[in-house]
Amino acid sequence: MRDEPTRVVVVQFPHWSSLAASLGHGARSAFEPIVRAVVAHVPLVEVTAPGIIMFATRGPSRYVGGDTPLAALVHTAVTDALRTVIGDAHQHAQTHASFGIGIADGRLAAAIAARHSMQTSAPVVVPPGAAHRWLADASVRALVECVDVIGAVGAGVPDTADVSSYRDVVSLLERLGLYRFGDVAALREADLIARFGAFGRDLSRLARGLDRHPPLTAPPPPDRVCTRQFDAPVESRDAVVATADELAVGLTDHLAAHGLVAVRVHVLIESDHGERSERMWYRADGLSTRAIVESVRWQLDAWIQHDAPTSGVMAVRLSPEQVIANTGRQATLWGGERDGDRHAQRAIRRVADVNGAESVTVPAWRGGRDPARAFEFVRSDAVDLERRVVAGGADTTTVGWRGAVPSPAPSLVFDTGELSNGAPEIAVLDANQRPLVVNARHAMSAEPARVLINDVAYDVVAWAGPWPVEERWWDQRRARRTVRLQLLVRDHGSLPVTRAMIAVLERSVWRLAAWYA
Amino acid sequence: MVRAPLPVTPSFAPLFADGGLVRGRTVACTGDAALSTALALVASATRLGSWLAVIGVPQLGVGAAIEAGVAIERIVLAQPPHASREWVATVAALVEGFDVLIVAPPAALSAHDARRLQTRVAARQSVLIVVHLPPPLALHTPLAPHAPLAPRAPQVFGADLDVHADTVAWSGIERGGSHITQRMVHVRVSGRRCASPREATIDLSCATNQRVS
Numbered sequence: 248m249r250d251e252p253t254r255v256v257v258v259q260f261p262h263w264s265s266l267a268a269s270l271g272h273g274a275r276s277a278f279e280p281i282v283r284a285v286v287a288h289v290p291l292v293e294v295t296a297p298g299i300i301m302f303a304t305r306g307p308s309r310y311v312g313g314d315t316p317l318a319a320l321v322h323t324a325v326t327d328a329l330r331t332v333i334g335d336a337h338q339h340a341q342t343h344a345s346f347g348i349g350i351a352d353g354r355l356a357a358a359i360a361a362r363h364s365m366q367t368s369a370p371v372v373v374p375p376g377a378a379h380r381w382l383a384d385a386s387v388r389a390l391v392e393c394v395d396v397i398g399a400v401g402a403g404v405p406d407t408a409d410v411s412s413y414r415d416v417v418s419l420l421e422r423l424g425l426y427r428f429g430d431v432a433a434l435r436e437a438d439l440i441a442r443f444g445a446f447g448r449d450l451s452r453l454a455r456g457l458d459r460h461p462p463l464t465a466p467p468p469p470d471r472v473c474t475r476q477f478d479a480p481v482e483s484r485d486a487v488v489a490t491a492d493e494l495a496v497g498l499t500d501h502l503a504a505h506g507l508v509a510v511r512v513h514v515l516i517e518s519d520h521g522e523r524s525e526r527m528w529y530r531a532d533g534l535s536t537r538a539i540v541e542s543v544r545w546q547l548d549a550w551i552q553h554d555a556p557t558s559g560v561m562a563v564r565l566s567p568e569q570v571i572a573n574t575g576r577q578a579t580l581w582g583g584e585r586d587g588d589r590h591a592q593r594a595i596r597r598v599a600d601v602n603g604a605e606s607v608t609v610p611a612w613r614g615g616r617d618p619a620r621a622f623e624f625v626r627s628d629a630v631d632l633e634r635r636v637v638a639g640g641a642d643t644t645t646v647g648w649r650g651a652v653p654s655p656a657p658s659l660v661f662d663t664g665e666l667s668n669g670a671p672e673i674a675v676l677d678a679n680q681r682p683l684v685v686n687a688r689h690a691m692s693a694e695p696a697r698v699l700i701n702d703v704a705y706d707v708v709a710w711a712g713p714w715p716v717e718e719r720w721w722d723q724r725r726a727r728r729t730v731r732l733q734l735l736v737r738d739h740g741s742l743p744v745t746r747a748m749i750a751v752l753e754r755s756v757w758r759l760a761a762w763y764a
Numbered sequence: 765m766v767r768a769p770l771p772v773t774p775s776f777a778p779l780f781a782d783g784g785l786v787r788g789r790t791v792a793c794t795g796d797a798a799l800s801t802a803l804a805l806v807a808s809a810t811r812l813g814s815w816l817a818v819i820g821v822p823q824l825g826v827g828a829a830i831e832a833g834v835a836i837e838r839i840v841l842a843q844p845p846h847a848s849r850e851w852v853a854t855v856a857a858l859v860e861g862f863d864v865l866i867v868a869p870p871a872a873l874s875a876h877d878a879r880r881l882q883t884r885v886a887a888r889q890s891v892l893i894v895v896h897l898p899p900p901l902a903l904h905t906p907l908a909p910h911a912p913l914a915p916r917a918p919q920v921f922g923a924d925l926d927v928h929a930d931t932v933a934w935s936g937i938e939r940g941g942s943h944i945t946q947r948m949v950h951v952r953v954s955g956r957r958c959a960s961p962r963e964a965t966i967d968l969s970c971a972t973n974q975r976v977s
Contacts, residue, residue, distance in 0.1 A: 587863065591815035594861025595840055598854055608841045610826040622826035624841060653943050655969040656827030658799040659897075694939070709934075711943040733943050735934055744796050747934055747944055761825065763931075763947070764799040764897055 252353030252458045254304045254375065256317065257396060258285065258325060259347050259361040263298025264603035266343035270333065274298070274600050277332060279549045284328035286526075288320055293511065293529035294542075296395050297600070301357075301529060304350060314350045318370035322348050347371070352378040353456050354531070358396040359389045379456040383429030387420045390453075397459055398531025412611075412625070416443070416450070428454040459531065460510070460571040472566040473498045480519040480559025484551065487516070487560050488544050494565050495539035502570060508533035509567035514543055516550060519558035524550040533571060537593070595627050617716075618652045618749070618761050619660040619670070652731070652749060657761035663729070663751050670758040674699040675732070675750055685730045685752055689715045698736050698750070700759060705736035708745055713752075729753040731760065767889055770809040770863065773833065779927075779953045779962045785809070785864075787889040789957065790882050792923035797949045798895045799866075800828060800968055801929040805893065806864045807833035814863035817842055819855055821868050821895070831969075846870040852877040856884045859892075866893045869920065878920040894921045924957040932965060945969070 260266065260281075267277040274297035285292055285300055288311075292302040308317045325346060333344060349360025351373035360371040360381070373381045390397070390413040423442075425431050431439070431454035439447030449459050473494040481487055491514075502508055512534050515525045528534060528542040543563070550556060599607045608624035661670035675683045677693035684692045691713055698705045711733040730752040737743050749761040769784030777783060785791065785805065793802045799821070810816050815838045818824050822843050830836055840862075844854035851870055858865060859881070869878070885892045929951045936945030949968045954961035 587813055587815060591838070591840070591861040594858050597860075598842060598844075598857050601857070602842075602844060602850075602854055606843050608843075610824075610829075610836060610839060610841070612826075618825060618827060619823075624822075627840060652827075653945075654831055655944065655947055656825055656831050658803065658825045658828040659821070659823045660825040660827075661823055709937045709939050711937050711941065733937065735937055735944075744930060745934060746796055746931070747937075747947075763944075764796070 250457065252356075252378065252456060254308075254314075254350070254352050255301050255354055255357045256304055256307075256321065256348065256350050257354065257357040257361045258300040258321060259349075259358065259396075260298040260343075260345070261347075261362075261365070261392070262343035262345070264599070265605070266333075267297065267603070274603070275545050276548070276552075279545075279553070280332050281325055281328045282549070283553060284324040285321060288324055291513075291525070291527050293527045294545075295529050295531070299395050301354065301396070302527075314372045315370075318348055318350055318372055322370050349373070351381060352376065353458055354396050355389070355393055355453050355459075356382050356456055358393040359385045362389065362392060379432065382454065382456050383427060383432065385428050386426060387428060387431065388417050389428075390417055396531065397453060398533075414625075416446070419443070432456075472564060473501075474562060474564040476562050477560065480561055482559040484547060487547055487563060488540065490563055491543035491565070492536070492540045494563060495536045495543075498539070498565055498567065499534075499536045502567065506572060507570040508535075508572075509539075509570050510534065511567070511569040512539055512542070513564075513566045513568050514539075514546055515562070515564040515566075516543075516547060516560055517562040517564075518556040519561045520556070522554065522556045522558075524554070524556075527568065537589075539565065599627060617663065618657060619662040652733075652761065655763070657747075657749060658764045659762040661758070661760055661762075663753065663758050663760050670751070670760055671700065673750060673757050673759050675734075675752075675757045683752075683757075684755065685713050689713055689730065695732065695734065698734060698748075703738070705738050705746075707734055708737050709735040727753065770806075770814060770891055771812065772805050773808050775966050776805060776951070779951060779964055781958065781962070785891045786924075786957070787863075787891060788886040789924040790885065790892045790894060790921055791925045791927055792921060792955075793893055793895045793927045793929065795929040795949075797929040797931050797947070797968060799824075799897065800832065800947075801927060801949065801951060802866050802893045802895050803829050803832040803834055804968060805927070806866065806891075807835075809864055809891075810835040810838045814838065815840065815861065816864045816866065817858045817862040819844060819858065819865060819867040820851075820870065821866070821897075846872055848872045848874045848877045852881050855881055859884050859888050859890050862890060864891050864893065866895055868895050868897055873920050875920040879922070882921065892921075894923065923955055925953060925955040928952045928954075929968075931968075 263278060264274045267274040270277060278297040282292065282294055282300060289302050289307045292300050294300060304314055304317060308314050311317045311320055325348070329344060329346070345365050347361035347364035348370035349357045349362070349364050350370065351357040351360050352375060356373055356378040360373050364371040394413055420431065431450060434451070436448060436451040439451045441447070443450055453459055475490050475494055498509070510531060510533050511527060511529045513525065513527050515523060517523050524546060526546050528539070530538055534542070595607050605626050607627040609627050610622040611625045612622055663670040675695050676697040676699070677683050678696040680697070681693070683695050695707045695710050698707060712731055714731040716729045716731055717727070732750045732752070734748050734750055735745055736748065737745050747763040748759060751758050751760040767787050769782045769786045771784045772780060795801070806816055811833065816834060817840050819842045822841065824841060826836070829839060842854065842858060844851045851873060855865065855867060882892065929949050931947055932950045933948040934944050936942050947968045948965055950963065950965050952961060952963040
């Protein structure tokens with residue numbers, strides 16, 4: 248089998264979940280009309296997640312007379328479908344509705360092309376054989392944005408202890424001076440493996456424009472198709488899903504016994520009257536049992552809603568179309584995943600589907616002195632929650648940072664960064680009601696006496712500081728000079744309570760940075 | 765089937781007649797140390813494998829959660845829409861997968877929706893902890909337009925237990941010197957599921973270092 252990337256079309260809506268949320272729909276049900284618009288021209292598309300459609304160009308391109316006409320055709324179809332989805336929704340929805348279409352050899356190149364196409368709002372077609380040149384100029388940061396297309400770092404890769412997300416990978420690459428895929432492709436695979444562990448192989452393949460997983464050389468295991476024929480038509484949607492669940496368990500177990508996992512599964516549902524619904528499902532990380540069942544549910548819902556089959560379901564068939572070696576999730580064998588973990592992840596996914604993935608986040612340690620920035624909140628779909636649990640949060644236990652706010656840590660923190668308006672502005676006054684200032688030698692103009700927060704006055708009982716914080720002083724543009732003050736204040740209520748807070752002075756404005764709630 | 769209560773940190777254990785957080789119940793945390801206390805209460809449970817959802821507190825200080833002993837790999841933050849119905853739908857979906865939920869309810873939440881949520885929590889045998897964030901943050905909203913902290917403390921939840929935590933002493937900090945090193949909190953546990961109120965003064969800054977086996 249030749250190791251060549253498949254030429255694919257990627258249609259991507261980067262902000263799909265936000266768009267769906269602003270329209271008040273679930274991400275999946277809102278995406279269905281778009282999928283159907285594409286399916287009208289290209290029978291078998293791969294749906295990975297709401298917002299992403301991929302398919303191989305080979306058949307369709309030949310049919311419509313080339314990649315460029317194909318791209319134009321899909322673009323028109325998607326634009327029309329999008330118009331009906333959005334309808335006359337308010338302006339807010341329009342801002343999330345941008346999408347891109349890219350055609351290239353290999354999924355990563357096509358996904359990057361789709362990203363570029365968003366800026367010009369015309370499809371970007373990378374000529375055959377030019378993918379590696381196209382990639383050579385692309386920033387490695389694209390890895391973070393293309394996670395849905397190429398799969399998470401840990402997918403199918405054992406022992407990726409030092410890199411757990413594409414953010415880590417990108418930051419490491421940039422620190423090594425490798426800013427473009429061309430720089431990465433110039434390195435030997437062995438060197439990348441030496442630095443990134445087993446993931447280095449995938450990185451090398453991606454940078455060279457190959458598909459992430461090499462074609463399997465071993466013959467696929469026999470009896471790969473799982474079918475269930477019902478004796479009588481089944482009308483209940485849940486019964487069909489339950490059957491699919493059974494089949495999916497059988498299929499994934501069967502593959503797992505051979506050390507494999509399916510990345511593409513073809514699902515066929517047939518009614519008693521011969522109506523069929525078929526769709527290809529793709530997930531770069533490999534489709535777990537859960538993912539297969541969710542796919543079947545999505546497909547079934549769409550079928551019932553849009554095609555209204557005239558009789559009950561007679562048959563369900565799952566056939567894995569592409570399998571890869573499954574070496575990644577072995578950790579779960581020794582007791583990694585438990586029921587509780589699985590339930591939580593299912594709940595997270597459900598909420599992310601409804602409210603948008605950015606509404607559900609997990610904390611990741613980033614370090615730094617600013618309490619609001621020591622942790623960033625990462626979209627839950629961008630991290631492998633299972634891996635985090637298995638790793639025991641090892642990546643987040645580093646708390647002691649020189650110059651950070653000393654323990655005990657405040658329970659509410661506000662981002663005082665320049666671009667955010669997260670931290671509320673406050674006034675810190677001296678005994679004469681004059682604003683407190685701190686000079687270049689970090690000496691205060693007087694002792695702090697009062698604090699005004701939202702026009703409520705508090706008396707200062709005690710304070711610590713001022714602590715100067717100079718961040719990135721070596722970088723003119725991003726340098727920050729701030730002064731931090733820990734304050735103990737008492738309010739004038741009937742029951743005086745002493746509260747603690749941290750105020751930050753930057754460019755002669757005091758802000759509330761933290762609150763000990 | 766009645767499942768065993770979720771264990772609480774040893775320093776808090778004497779305050780709970782049942783030895784921990786009884787599943788299916790709603791706990792209201794009030795006082796100026798409401799959030800820190802809520803985190804301390806759930807820490808042991810998360811270390812023993814329970815997942816924690818913190819809902820409607822986008823400004824959560826993760827450092828404080830870690831110091832309280834919460835297992836960071838099982839914390840998830842969710843910012844649901846503020847409309848009453850949607851908020852409850854989101855939290856109800858999370859209840860399906862989470863043993864412990866710390867929520868700062870939006871002002872718009874209706875008593876009816878709150879009750880529906882509590883029924884869900886009881887059925888799923890989770891523990892719902894409602895925190896009432898203290899003023900001034902709770903009094904006025906224009907902090908961050910996209911993520912207001914609960915503007916008023918809505919008493920729409922009929923809590924089974926009330927945990928009131930007020931700081932009684934901050935140590936270490938002076939007029940211009942050192943910094944806060946210790947926080948003593950007076951905690952009072954009462955409510956309709958509590959035969960007689962119990963109270964204790966707890967060193968919150970060190971509740972953390974005690975480990976559960």
